[in-house]
Amino acid sequence: xxxxxxxxxxxxxxxxxxxxxxxxxxxxxxxxxxxxxxxxxxxxxxxxxxxxxxxxxxxxxxxxxxxxxxxxxxxxxxxxxxxxxxxxxxxxxxxxxxxxxxxxxxxxxxxxxxxxxxxxxxxxxxxxxxxxxxxxxxxxxxxxxxxxxxxxxxxxxxxxxxxxxxxxxxxxxxxxxxxxxxxxxxxxxxxxxxxxxxxxxxxxxxxxxxxxxxxxxxxxxxxxxxxxxxxxxxxxxxxxxxxxxxxxxxxxxxxxxxxxxxxxxxxxxxxxxxxxxxxxxxxxxxxxxxxxxxxxxxxxxxxxxxxxxxxxxxxxxxxxxxxxxxxxxxxxxxxxxxxxxxx
Numbered sequence: 327x328x329x330x331x332x333x334x335x336x337x338x339x340x341x342x343x344x345x346x347x348x349x350x351x352x353x354x355x356x357x358x359x360x361x362x363x364x365x366x367x368x369x370x371x372x373x374x375x376x377x378x379x380x381x382x383x384x385x386x387x388x389x390x391x392x393x394x395x396x397x398x399x400x401x402x403x404x405x406x407x408x409x410x411x412x413x414x415x416x417x418x419x420x421x422x423x424x425x426x427x428x429x430x431x432x433x434x435x436x437x438x439x440x441x442x443x444x445x446x447x448x449x450x451x452x453x454x455x456x457x458x459x460x461x462x463x464x465x466x467x468x469x470x471x472x473x474x475x476x477x478x479x480x481x482x483x484x485x486x487x488x489x490x491x492x493x494x495x496x497x498x499x500x501x502x503x504x505x506x507x508x509x510x511x512x513x514x515x516x517x518x519x520x521x522x523x524x525x526x527x528x529x530x531x532x533x534x535x536x537x538x539x540x541x542x543x544x545x546x547x548x549x550x551x552x553x554x555x556x557x558x559x560x561x562x563x564x565x566x567x568x569x570x571x572x573x574x575x576x577x578x579x580x581x582x583x584x585x586x587x588x589x590x591x592x593x594x595x596x597x598x599x600x601x602x603x604x605x606x607x608x609x610x611x612x613x614x615x616x617x618x619x620x621x622x623x624x625x626x627x628x629x630x631x632x633x634x635x636x637x638x639x640x641x642x643x644x645x646x647x648x649x650x651x652x653x654x655x656x657x658x659x660x661x662x663x664x665x666x667x668x669x
Contacts, residue, residue, distance in 0.1 A: 343484070343489055344414060344415040344416075344418060344489065344493065345412070345413070345414045345415070345458075345462075345489055345492050345493055345496070346363075346411075346412070346413045346414075346462075347410070347411065347412050347413075347458060347459050347462035347463070347492070348410075348411050349408060349409070349410055349411070349459075350408070350409045350410075350411055351407075351408050352403075353403035353405070353406055353407075354401075354403060355401065355402060355403070356399075356400060356401035357400060358398050358399070358400045358630055359398070359399070359400075359630050359631070360396050360397060360398045360399065360587070360627075360630055360631060361395070361396075361413070361591075361631065362395050362396060362415065362417060362418070362587075362588050362591055363395060363413040363414055363415050363416075364392065364393065364394060364395055364413070364414055364416055364429070364496070364500065365392070365393040365399075365411065365412070365413050366390060366391070366392050366393075366410075366411070366412040366413075366414075366455060366496070366499065367385070367390065367391045367393070367409055367410070367411055368389075368390045368409065368410040368412075368452070368455045369385045369386065369387050369388065369389050369390070369407065369408075369409055370387065370407070370408045370409065370410060371387055371407040371408045372387065372403070372404070372405040372406055372407015372408065372409075373385065373386055373387070373403075373404040373405045373407065374391075374401065374402070374403055374404060374407070374409065375401070375402040375403075375404050376391055376393070376399055376400070376401050376402070376435070377399065377400045377401075377402070378391075378393055378397050378398070378399040378400075378434045378435040379397050379398065379399075379433065379434025379435065380434075380621075381434065381435070383435060383437050384404075385437070386439075387407070388439065388440065388452075389437060389438065389439045390437075390438040390439075390451060390452070390455065391435055391436070391437055391438070392432070392435060392436045392438065392499070392500070392503055393434065393435045394429040394432055394433045394434055394435060395416075395417055395429055395584075395587075395588070396584060396587035396588060397433060397434035397435060398434075398620070398622075398627075398630060399434070399435070410455060410459050412455065412458055412459070412496065414492070414493060414496045416493070416496065416497065416500065417429075417588065423536045423539040423540060424532070424536065425500065426535075426539045426581070426584070427532065427535040427536065427539060428500060428501070428504040429584070430535075430570075430577070430580060430581060430584060431504070431570060432503065432504060432507060433584075436503050436507050438451055438503065442508045443506055443508070444506065447502055447506045450502060451499055451502060451503070454495045454496070454498060454499045454502075455499070457495055458492045458495045458496065461484075461485070461488055461491055461492055461495075462484065462488070462492060464484075464485055464488070465484065465485055465488075528569065530555040530556065530557055530562075530565075531555075531565065531566060531569045531570075533554070533555050534551050534552075534554070534555045534562070534566060535570075535577075537551055537554050537555070538551065538577065538578060538581055539581065542578055542581045542582055542585065542604075542605055543582070543585075543603065543604060543605035544605065545605075546578070548562070548563060548574045548575070551574065562574075579615055579619070580619060582604040582605045582606060582615075583604070583615060583616055583619050583620070585603075585604045585605075586600050586601070586603075586604040586612065586616065586624070587620075587627070589603060589604065590624060590627060590628045590631060591628075591631050593628070597609060597612070597613070597624045597625060600612070600624070601613075601624075612624070
């Protein structure tokens, strides 16, 4: 197994494109890193291990892993093989509040396999991946399966509306995963306790998540959101936790942290500026909440950000390898649950 020579992944998109597809045929170790793109890894041959948010995902041929934006992840190829990588900036060009909710509920990642999704959904997800790959390479031709370059990707322009079509497919992919994710990623609602209306469309809860996405930088309260969706405070508090597996205030703080993670990719912003922009009352409250949620101080987390994708397949030097291994224990620690309220 080779180790990548640069712990900061380099995302190289065509021009100002918001999507990138490439085929990886080499066994490379990717040190802990994160980016604001959603990432889809589809295993066409071999096995893979990805540590994401303190959870180990073992992937076999036919499995797909969807990694949510800003989730710190580390990749260990367990055997020679081939993978399709898709990275899409869905939060930048299209600010769909519902996506914020989906990624927060699915964080840090979702493993898609024949055993965890219905055959119909599983086949559709694979079809969306394959169609995205074919469309991306349609103007340059698919690379040879024997190619060993880790960064086999098209260099010509996409066809007219090609980027729009690929983004539409990844949006459908994300929606299907959100609607069909097994228990453990999205909480099941108790039909014996909740009203039929909530069970049928979950609108009050989704509306609450949407309201939080719009107002999380403000000093909103549980009462305020409960009134907005037309539910009593105590009933809303109970069903919201069942739906998200978080209390209202845990969800609010996590939303602020997720936004702060995106801002940390912009190195022109100071940590203090980010703290206030994300809705925290002080940089110290932000730092405590951020570390409790991610295991990192904001400044440490920022150093793991990638602005581009790996382009070199050269092995690490012994010194670089040792430095990368120093991150493993930190990333392999399960992400703590926020138990305190930080404003």
